[in-house]
Amino acid sequence: MLRNYLKIAFRTLWKNRTHTLINLVGLSVAFGTCILLFLTSTFELSYDRFHADGSRIYRLNFLETTRDGKPNQSATMPYPIAPTLRTEFPEIEGITRWVDRSATVRWKDRTLGKDVRLADGDFLSMFSFPMRQGNVKTAMTGLSNIVISENMAKDVFGIENPMGKTLQVRLNDQWQPFTVTGVVGNAPENSSLQFDALISSQANADYQLAKDKWNYGNHDVFAKLKSGITPVLLQQRLQAFMNKYFATNMKERTEQGYPKNSLGFQQSLILQPLTDVHFDTVTTNGRGTSRTYVYTLLAIGLFILAIACINFINLTIAQSISRAREVGVRKSLGAQRGQLFGQIWGETVLLSGLALLLGLGMAYGLLPTFNRLFRSNLSIENFLTPTVLAVTGLGFLGITLIAGGYPSWFVTRFSAVDVLKGNVKVSRPGALRNTLIVTQFAIACLLIVCTLVMRQQITYLQEQPMGLNKEQVISVPISSDLDGATALQKMRDRLANQPNIVAVTGTSVNIGAGLDGSSSRWTHGFMYNKREISCDWVRVDVDYLKTLDIKLKAGRDFSRAYSTDSTSSILVSESLAKRLGDANPVGKYIEPDSGAKYQIVGVFADFNLYSLRQKAEPIALQMLPSHRVDYVLVRVNPQNLTAAMETVKAAWNDVDPRKNFVGSFVDENVERWYKKEQRLATIFSSAAGIAILLSCMGLFAVALISIEQRTKEIGVRKVLGASVTSIVTLLASDFLKLVLIAIVVASPLAWYAMNQWLSDFAYRIDMPWWVFILSGLLAVLIAFVTISFRSIKAALMNPVKSLRSE
Secondary structure (H helix, E strand, O other): OHHHHHHHHHHHHHHOHHHHHHHHHHHHHHHHHHHHHHHHHHHHHOOOOOOOOHHHEEEEEEEEEOOOOOEEEEOOEEOOHHHHHHHHOOOEEEEEEEEOOOEEEEEOOEEEEEOEEEEOOOHHHHOOOOEEEEOOOOOOOOOOEEEEEHHHHHHHHOOOOOOOOEEEEEEOOEEEEEEEEEEEOOOOOOOOOOOOEEEEHHHOOOHHHHOOOOOOEEEEEEEEEOOOOOHHHHHHHHHHHHHHHOHHHHHHHHHOOOOOOOOOOOOEEEEEEHHHHOOOOOOOOOOOOOHHHHHHHHHHHHHHHHHHHHHHHHHHHHOHHHHHHHHHHHHHOOOOHHHHHHHHHHHHHHHHHHHHHHHHHHHHHHHHHHHHHHOOOOOHHHHOOHHHHHHHHHHHHHHHHHHHHHHHHHHHOOOHHHHHHOOOOOOOOOHHHHHHHHHHHHHHHHHHHHHHHHHHHHHHHHHOOOOOOOOOEEEEEOOOOOOHHHHHHHHHHHHOOOOOEEEEEEEOOOOOOOOOOOOOOOEEEEEEOOEEEEEEEEEEOOOHHHHHOOOEEEEOOOOOOOHHHHOOEEEEEHHHHHHHOOOOOOOOEEEEEOOEEEEEEEEEOOOOOOOOOOOOOOEEEEOOOOOOOOEEEEEEOOOOHHHHHHHHHHHHHHHOOOOOOOOEEHHHHHHHOOHHHHHHHHHHHHHHHHHHHHHHHHHHHHHHHHHHHOHHHHHHHHHOOOOHHHHHHHHHHHHHHHHHHHHHHHHHHHHHHHHHHHOOOOOOOOOOOHHHHHHHHHHHHHHHHHHHHHHHHHHOOOHHHHHOOO
8 A cells, every 4th residue: 555655645746747747846956055054053152052061150240231221241250250259159069260262382382373372260160061080179270270171182192191281371462381180071062161181270371460350351251150049049048249349439439420330339249140141242242153153054944945835835726636536436446534634644754854855955056055155064963863853753754744745635635526426626725825925025125125225234334434544454463472562663664664564553452353263351440520431551662653544633643762652651542532521631640450540642533443233332541561452554566466365474474484474455354344244144145046936936836827727818818809918917926916915914024134234233224215116126026937938838838728628
């Protein structure tokens, strides 16, 4: 019996091979797309869930408000907060600081750049990074102890046992010895905490100076609560803790008129679950991965799958007349309705199974390209996990039930007597088919609008004036084992007589996302005329304004002629000058550090130091030798940029011949700021293309069947004098009405979705009205071309052939 069913299934699929091909292509593309997007989403959602006690680990965040009442969170903590919480809160099982930084490591004659993070002794017992060698409790107790990952152990020591060996680590601009006291398993890719080595947070350069300061912070703090303890139980005591140690700051905020936060206080200490850290875009200045992005990927996959299923349902129902005769004959020979349902549903399972295999093959073949385009790290191992396999199996079963269940029930409900008498009549397309077609094109229109709006916003961000000239400027990162100021001076000396070099300077903050992949931000808060002021605090060097073509508005620029410029002078942006409240701040003094005064010697035009996702903050530029120069910026002549880059590369290779040159043009760095948005736009445009293609394939097949069922009607109309144009219009109008309804349905949804997405940008476009019209015209045009191809052929057919049987 089973073999007979398989024979019938293959014969039926071959007989209707056009429709079979449409369904097979649609489902396989949908399955392949869904698998890639689903794997990406599940990988993102799996971040930090591998820790055994991850549900009890939290990151400390400050919660306050800005002057205009908007909530503001910060994860930057002062040094004394971790030990004080450990002492005063017995509910805390473990607590650790986390300083995210890199350093250069030296072993014998080899020097390597590694992610050397700073943490505390509780780190290894709080998190589930397996200890391969060493003792979890004592490995990080000493100031000169270092715990390294398996990868670093292999890179540095090869097959030697690293335990007890002494490494040199470049910290605070000097080499310091550290003894290897432990080897820990590598951090998995889905860990927010990535590291090559761990040393004590007390080894940080500013620890001794700031270990007792409550108004100075530069690191994160993670706490592990005892079993049964929740953040809600601790919140009241945490607020009392804030009132005790941050009373002065909260009093100043109250006097300055800051609104209270959502908990009813000036400042609160809240606990953020570890599993939320990866998705935090607030405290990371937009660098985190938004959950909306992940859910959007899932939604796009489901949209495409829904379109393929709609095609299947519509085609199966449209073929019901031809299947009705088969059902009638089988029922008259004794077949039960359940048997017929199983046979027809079995055809769905067979077709869907083949489509799933093709989809898996397509996903596997496209995996390298997908990973490259969307910066993913997917592999076949991601698919071969129990959770993914279970979800795939259940999803496949659900799809076959949805796509094949209703059509099977619809076909098997026909009466055998009515079929054999020829009395079966299928009513004109009803609400179900129309609704499904509207849904298809609504999804397609939604994706088209989203794609167009995203492209417009990305173009706007790339073309928006930044207040500086990003063209023809090369940025060169300085490795941490070099003295930044010395490296800068050497570059100046080597480039001094080059005709294609305009200006050279240095800075602690890169413009854009450089090839070194690092970013930093240093902010200072201080009181000025009884007002709290905060600003970005940036180390620069002479010719900074000249190199980036930033306009000087008042006063003077930094100059070698003034010795005080490197000790007690600063330049401020116009927005900072405005916040100070002085009509002319040049000559005035500010005190951002205790006991240190800085004179304002110049005011420059505002510029965007960071991504345009966030509003430009006030900036103070200083040349203090105690602050590192991390990047060399070189402005070159525009005549021959390739030759200029080679000149800079050659000069840098003289300065630091040990490492590969990773210089890049600043305008390319700025474009890399928006890689995440570009990836999302690429996903939407690809999804829109697939959605339109599948929708048109389905529309073509449904129109084909509909026209076949109206062949005699078309013949009669031609005999009565109807023109080809009127017949094409008649056949196309029914479907174009559905497309127009889809446009009306999709437009408000697209407007809402894109308005929410644009709200994340400080600088954004106004919602362009023309994208809705353009997407509607595209949908109508594509649908009309799809339908008219077959409609014209039917209208040109000789009516004698269609009416011969009458």
